[in-house]
Every structure is written in structure tokens, then in C-alpha cells.
Amino acid sequence: MIRFEQVNKxxxxxxxxxxxxxxxxxxxxxxxxxxxxxxxxxxFKSILGLVVPDSGDxxxxxxxxxxxxxxxxxxxxxxxxxxxxxxxSIGQLIYLIRQLxxxxxxxxxxxxxxxxxxxxxxxxxxxxSGGTIQKVSATIAFMFNPSVLILDEPTAGLDPLASEIxxxxxxxxxxxxxxxxxxxxxxxxxxxxxxxxxxMQEGEIKYHRDITELKEITGETMLSKAVVRMLKxxxxx
Amino acid sequence: MLADILKNxxxxxxxxxxxxxxxxxxxxxxxxxxxxxxLLNIIILTVPLVSVLFSTIxxxxxxxxxxxxxxxxxxxxxxxxxxxxxxxxxxxxxFFIGAGIPLLIFQLNTAGFMMLALGILVSxxxxxxxxxxxxxxxxxxxxxxxxxxxxxxxxxxxxxxxLFILFQLSDYPIEGxxxxxxxxxxxxxxxxxxxxxxxxxxxxxxxxxxxxxxFGSSTGILLTFIALCIWCWxxxxxxxxxxxxxxx
Numbered sequence: 340m341i342r343f344e345q346v347n348k349x350x351x352x353x354x355x356x357x358x359x360x361x362x363x364x365x366x367x368x369x370x371x372x373x374x375x376x377x378x379x380x381x382x383f384k385s386i387l388g389l390v391v392p393d394s395g396d397x398x399x400x401x402x403x404x405x406x407x408x409x410x411x412x413x414x415x416x417x418x419x420x421x422x423x424x425x426x427x428s429i430g431q432l433i434y435l436i437r438q439l440x441x442x443x444x445x446x447x448x449x450x451x452x453x454x455x456x457x458x459x460x461x462x463x464x465x466x467x468s469g470g471t472i473q474k475v476s477a478t479i480a481f482m483f484n485p486s487v488l489i490l491d492e493p494t495a496g497l498d499p500l501a502s503e504i505x506x507x508x509x510x511x512x513x514x515x516x517x518x519x520x521x522x523x524x525x526x527x528x529x530x531x532x533x534x535x536x537x538x539m540q541e542g543e544i545k546y547h548r549d550i551t552e553l554k555e556i557t558g559e560t561m562l563s564k565a566v567v568r569m570l571k572x573x574x575x576x
Numbered sequence: 577m578l579a580d581i582l583k584n585x586x587x588x589x590x591x592x593x594x595x596x597x598x599x600x601x602x603x604x605x606x607x608x609x610x611x612x613x614x615l616l617n618i619i620i621l622t623v624p625l626v627s628v629l630f631s632t633i634x635x636x637x638x639x640x641x642x643x644x645x646x647x648x649x650x651x652x653x654x655x656x657x658x659x660x661x662x663x664x665x666x667x668x669x670x671f672f673i674g675a676g677i678p679l680l681i682f683q684l685n686t687a688g689f690m691m692l693a694l695g696i697l698v699s700x701x702x703x704x705x706x707x708x709x710x711x712x713x714x715x716x717x718x719x720x721x722x723x724x725x726x727x728x729x730x731x732x733x734x735x736x737x738x739l740f741i742l743f744q745l746s747d748y749p750i751e752g753x754x755x756x757x758x759x760x761x762x763x764x765x766x767x768x769x770x771x772x773x774x775x776x777x778x779x780x781x782x783x784x785x786x787x788x789x790x791f792g793s794s795t796g797i798l799l800t801f802i803a804l805c806i807w808c809w810x811x812x813x814x815x816x817x818x819x820x821x822x823x824x
Contacts, residue, residue: 423644
């Protein structure tokens with residue numbers, strides 16, 4: 340569904356993506372893990388067209404997505420840090436985005452209800468806590484029933500209850516056969532969701548495997564341990 | 577987007593300030609022509625400054641929201657154009673309410689309309705320049721610095737340079753060239769245009785007469801307006817081209 344071919348990206352001297360080739364299919368839930376600054380967010384942003392690669396090609400459903408924009412109606416993106424115009428209220432923000440995506444008539448407001456955001460519709464964005472902003476970002480990402488969900492550290496800053504709601508939602512969407520890509524440092528959380536793991540380091544994809552396969556190779560039952568074990572066996576990969 | 581800008585306190589203060597200054601300069605001076613002159617000097621300094629600073633800061637603060645908008649199925653040019661329209665419309669509205677209404681009450685003549693139109697055009701030019709400034713650096717403080725430098729250059733330094741050239745080359749007939757040079761500065765264009773529509777233009781002497789010949793004619797007026805439109809268009813186009821390639 341999403342395919343990277345030899346993608347490279349530099350930011351000045353920093354080589355943010357090195358020859359990244361990748362193939363993601365519908366129905367997969369991919370955990371993107373790696374140390375801080377390894378290029379996870381850059382990878383996400385290049386799918387969204389926020390970052391234009393220096394070389395290589397990224398395609399969405401077989402056609403290139405560079406310099407096109409319509410494909411984005413099928414992607415829901417939850418940024419790592421959502422910052423919104425401080426004077427808008429939650430209600431106005433959601434209304435604005437629904438207007439931008441006029442083609443969708445019935446919006447998926449499940450998260451909106453579960454997070455009880457309606458009661459805060461009048462609150463301006465600047466008065467919200469980090470966690471509430473994350474809830475708003477999540478609601479917006481899931482609102483239009485996208486076929487691809489890109490979640491950048493979705494549970495960072497959410498309280499346990501809220502992150503549980505989000506995980507349930509992710510599972511539900513996964514069951515509908517969507518492609519979900521999550522980056523997170525909380526490997527235990529990803530354990531119950533992910534079907535595949537991509538490990539990135541310094542802009543390079545170190546490995547991309549099925550979780551079951553990964554656990555078999557390393558002989559570990561926990562994803563967190565398996566990821567680390569795999570790294571230690573780097574020569575083996 | 578517009579609702580967000582209109583709620584901005586800075587703009588409210590700007591409107592009130594312009595309003596206060598405009599009313600004061602008309603009510604305190606005994607004839608409205610003198611009031612116009614006072615107002616002209618105020619407008620020629622504050623309008624570009626507020627336009628360029630407000631737009632620069634607004635665009636930088638908009639950055640994260642830009643990310644959200646661009647992850648929606650929207651073209652980059654649509655987003656940039658929308659942002660420009662939002663910022664410039666609200667600045668125009670502030671100018672109209674603040675300075676435009678007193679102008680229409682006290683100076684319902686060509687000079688009044690001229691000042692209104694030129695004030696709006698100058699706002700647009702400086703919004704464009706601000707958009708261009710934001711594309712040169714990701715750093716907000718540097719961007720604001722560039723914006724202030726642009727204002728400083730056009731509002732003060734440019735005239736100083738012209739004076740310098742004038743003194744150095746005073747033995748040569750450079751009035752014609754001088755007129756052409758003033759096309760390089762949108763603020764000067766607006767200032768000359770308004771001055772020539774006030775009664776005081778009679779006191780400007782030989783050079784003034786020459787300016788009057790050119791800028792007072794309908795071709796001169798037309799050329800001035802076209803020049804100001806080009807001043808809006810080109811910086812905005814360059815910024816748009818850069819924005820399309822920008823990494824967020």
C-alpha cells in the first residue's frame with residue numbers, strides 16, 4: 340500500500356533517511372522503533388508529503404505521492420506534539436477540519452465521545468493540557484475513517500485510561516483491515532498491537548520483520564526483549 | 577482561520593491606535609488638510625511596521641498548524657494563499673476601521689480615497705514582504721529581525737540613501753532618475769502620491785513641480801498602482817515557490 344524505494348533525505352549535514360526501502364500493506368500494524376532522532380518522524384512526514392525526499396520515490400497504492408495531495412484524504416495523522424492556533428476552541432478546530440474534508444459526510448466521532456471532549460468544546464486550545472491536546476489530535480486522526488493511520492508516539496502524555504481507550508480503538512480499526520503505523524518507545528504497549536516491527540537507527544532501517552518471526556529467532560516472548568536481543572545479534576542480521 | 581486572527585489582541589490594539597491617531601490628527605488640527613499631513617506621517621510609519629511584524633509573527637506561530645493542514649488533502653499553494661488572504665484581510669479591515677472611517681468623515685475627496693487605497697496597498701505589500709522573510713529562515717527571532725530590517729530600510733534608510741545621492745550628484749539633473757528610484761520603495765511611492773494630492777504640494781519647489789507632472793498625471797497614478805501591485809505580487813510568488821519546497 341505504501342512503498343518506499345531508495346529514499347534519501349538530508350537536513351544540512353544530517354542524513355535523516357538513508358536508502359530507505361519499505362513496503363507496507365493493508366491489515367498490518369507496524370511498530371516503528373528506534374532511538375531518539377533516528378528518523379522515525381522524518382519517515383512519517385515524508386509519507387505525508389511534509390518532507391520532500393532528496394532522492395528515491397514513495398508511492399501510495401501504486402502511484403507516486405510526491406507533489407500530489409489527494410491521497411492524504413485517506414491518511415489519518417496524529418503528530419507527536421500537536422500545536423494548534425491558540426485562539427480557536429476545540430469545537431471550532433474540529434469544525435474547521437471537517438469543512439476542509441468536505442467529501443466525508445459521516446465522521447467517526449467515537450473517540451470524541453469516549454474522551455468526553457464535547458463538554459470542553461468551548462475551551463480555547465491554549466488553555467488545554469498536553470494530554471488533552473493529544474486526545475484532540477487522536478480524535479482528528481481517526482475522524483475520517485482513513486485507510487492508513489500514522490500515529491507518532493500516540494500514548495506519550497496520555498493518562499492510562501485514555502491510552503487504553505486509544506489502544507482499543509486502534510485494535511478495532513486494525514480489525515477492519517487498515518494499515519496502522521505506530522512509533523513509540525513503550526514497547527510493552529506495542530506488544531499487544533503490532534504485527535510487524537521496523538527498527539531504525541541513524542536514518543537506516545536495521546530490520547523489518549514479523550513479530551512472531553522475530554520472537555522465534557530471538558527466543559524471547561516479550562517484544563521489548565526481542566528487539567534488544569535482535570540488536571545484539573546485529574552481525575547475524 | 578479568520579476568526580482566529582480577528583480575535584487577536586494585537587490587531588484590536590492596532591485598530592484602536594490607528595483610530596485614536598486618525599481622530600486626534602483631524603480634531604486637533606484646525607484644518608483637515610493639516611490633519612491629513614499629520615496622519616500621513618503616522619500612517620507611513622506605523623502601517624508598514626505593524627503589517628510586516630504582525631504577519632511575520634503570525635506565520636511563525638502558524639507553523640505547527642500548517643503541519644496539520646498539510647496532512648489534510650490540501651495543496652500547498654492553497655494553504656499559503658489562504659494564509660495570505662487571512663492575514664491581509666484582517667489587517668485591511670483594521671486599517672479600514674481605524675483610519676478609513678475618520679478619513680471618510682473628514683476627507684471625503686480624492687486625497688482621502690487615495691490615502692485609503694494606498695494604505696491598504698502598502699499593508700498588502702508588507703504582508704508579502706513578511707511572508708518572504710519567513711521563508712528565509714526557520715528561526716522566529718531571525719525572521720522577525722529580517723522583517724524589522726526590511727521596514728527600517730524602506731521607512732528610513734532608503735530616504736537617507738536618496739538624500740546622500742542627491743547631495744553628491746546635486747550638480748546633475750537627476751530628478752528623472754530620482755523618480756524612477758522611488759519606484760524601488762513602496763513607502764515612498766505612497767508618500768509621494770498622497771502628498772501630491774494635498775494642497776501642500778504647491779510648496780515643493782522645482783523638483784516638486786516635476787514630480788507633480790509625472791505622478792499627478794493619470795499615467796503616473798496608474799503606474800504607481802501597478803508598481804505597488806507588483807510589489808505585492810513578486811515577494812509573495814517567491815515565498816510561494818519556496819514554501820512548496822519547504823520541509824516542515
